[in-house]
Amino acid sequence: MTMTKTKSQSLLEKLNAKTAKIGVVGLGYVGLPLAVEKAKAGFTVIGFDLQEEKVKMVNQGMNYIGDVVQEDLEALVAADKLMATSDYSFIKEVDAIAICVPTPLDIYKQPNMEYVKSSAEAIAENVMAGTLIVLESTTYPGTTEELIKPILEKKGLIVGKDVFLAYSPERVDPGNKDFNTKNTPKVVGGVTPACTEVAATMYRAVLDSDIHEVSSPAVAEMEKLLENTFRNINIALANEMAILCNKMGIDVWEVIDAAATKPYGFMPFYPGPGLGGHCIPIDPWYLTWKAREYNYHTKLIETAGEINDSMPDFVVQRCSEILNEQEKSLRGSKILVLGVAYKKDIDDYRESPVLPILNRLTKVGAEWEVVDPHVPEFKLDGTIIESIVLTEKKLKEADLVVIATNHSGLEYGMIQEQSKAILDTRNAIDKTQRNYYKL
Numbered sequence: 001m002t003m004t005k006t007k008s009q010s011l012l013e014k015l016n017a018k019t020a021k022i023g024v025v026g027l028g029y030v031g032l033p034l035a036v037e038k039a040k041a042g043f044t045v046i047g048f049d050l051q052e053e054k055v056k057m058v059n060q061g062m063n064y065i066g067d068v069v070q071e072d073l074e075a076l077v078a079a080d081k082l083m084a085t086s087d088y089s090f091i092k093e094v095d096a097i098a099i100c101v102p103t104p105l106d107i108y109k110q111p112n113m114e115y116v117k118s119s120a121e122a123i124a125e126n127v128m129a130g131t132l133i134v135l136e137s138t139t140y141p142g143t144t145e146e147l148i149k150p151i152l153e154k155k156g157l158i159v160g161k162d163v164f165l166a167y168s169p170e171r172v173d174p175g176n177k178d179f180n181t182k183n184t185p186k187v188v189g190g191v192t193p194a195c196t197e198v199a200a201t202m203y204r205a206v207l208d209s210d211i212h213e214v215s216s217p218a219v220a221e222m223e224k225l226l227e228n229t230f231r232n233i234n235i236a237l238a239n240e241m242a243i244l245c246n247k248m249g250i251d252v253w254e255v256i257d258a259a260a261t262k263p264y265g266f267m268p269f270y271p272g273p274g275l276g277g278h279c280i281p282i283d284p285w286y287l288t289w290k291a292r293e294y295n296y297h298t299k300l301i302e303t304a305g306e307i308n309d310s311m312p313d314f315v316v317q318r319c320s321e322i323l324n325e326q327e328k329s330l331r332g333s334k335i336l337v338l339g340v341a342y343k344k345d346i347d348d349y350r351e352s353p354v355l356p357i358l359n360r361l362t363k364v365g366a367e368w369e370v371v372d373p374h375v376p377e378f379k380l381d382g383t384i385i386e387s388i389v390l391t392e393k394k395l396k397e398a399d400l401v402v403i404a405t406n407h408s409g410l411e412y413g414m415i416q417e418q419s420k421a422i423l424d425t426r427n428a429i430d431k432t433q434r435n436y437y438k439l
Helices: 007-017 031-040 052-059 070-078 088-093 114-126 143-154 193-206 217-248 252-259 283-294 299-325 354-363 392-397 412-418
Strands: 021-025 044-048 082-085 096-099 132-135 164-167 186-190 211-214 334-338 367-371 377-380 383-386 400-403 422-424 436-438
Touching (some): 007 193, 021 031, 021 114, 031 070, 031 082, 070 082, 088 114, 132 143, 132 193, 143 164, 143 217, 186 193, 193 211, 217 299, 283 299, 334 354, 354 367, 354 377, 392 412
Parallel strands (some): 044 082, 096 132, 334 367, 334 400
Antiparallel strands (some): 164 186, 377 383
């Protein structure tokens, strides 16, 4: 007597044999690297994105994400292992699909789940029985089961039997030379044990890293928020120490370096002009929003957010103090800002603290220009601003140079030699020169 295979058994066989076709919804900083890694692992991959320009670039083998190798993308597209489309009816062709769409905050710091919701609805409209659906977008605990599961069930699909639903948080660190999508450990939590098994099997077939299974999607959703809230709070502590050390005439970076000599019980975090990127400044607010549903206020998290959000103001205050020493005011002074990306050696300026710094400088009447070898142009309040080339002439003309992002390619020797005054928010240069000012 022949036993009929369950849908999970059939999918597990396809995943282990790498005959499954995999979809990725959202081809941004998370989705495109994930699609590339899945294709490199031997799977045929379809990427979905509503931005036709991204779809066109992927299908032409043209890379637009810093952590993706151009040659890898070209080879995968040429070998028909990776294609992109804006037509969600192609979801019918895939056996597994990852949702990697943005989850921004609104002006009230509340989660905007429209991208996740619309993606889930498009998937539910087209998905075939026996498909795995994994949400990777960072979100509040409960999203997978409270938002996506009901959308699938509304179409008559039984999660854990007809389709398999899990959450596995992305852990992308743009510019990190040691850890990337391929070798960073993955956390997976399914709605049912079968969902967890299928999702974990897919990631084991793709990644060279540990796959850590947890008991539910909510645990996986919460652990991602814990990761970034941990960083947010500790960076806030470093920023508050920087403000206090400035008042006391103490070098905060020397303090941190000294503390870091302790081999246990201390982990160094560093101050800066504020937080940037789409994770650390954003993720903790998902938690504070969700906590209010349980009549709980996350006081420590909110205080850390306030400290980090205030750092652009502190940077502008320091600019004013330094210019005062030269008997100048901010109004009418020429400020040369080095870096607009939110961290060194990347082209990503999402949520960059440099943007509010520029806005504040504009409001007080300062004249500013930006140098960033990784970001040739950027948007500020809807206006496209072009980065300029760093020259001795520009350095000499500036009343103050602000190192906002410590890109490796900047010529720090020339910067120190030619600048009238430097505000270093990143501990990037030699502190012994007369024209140097720390954060």
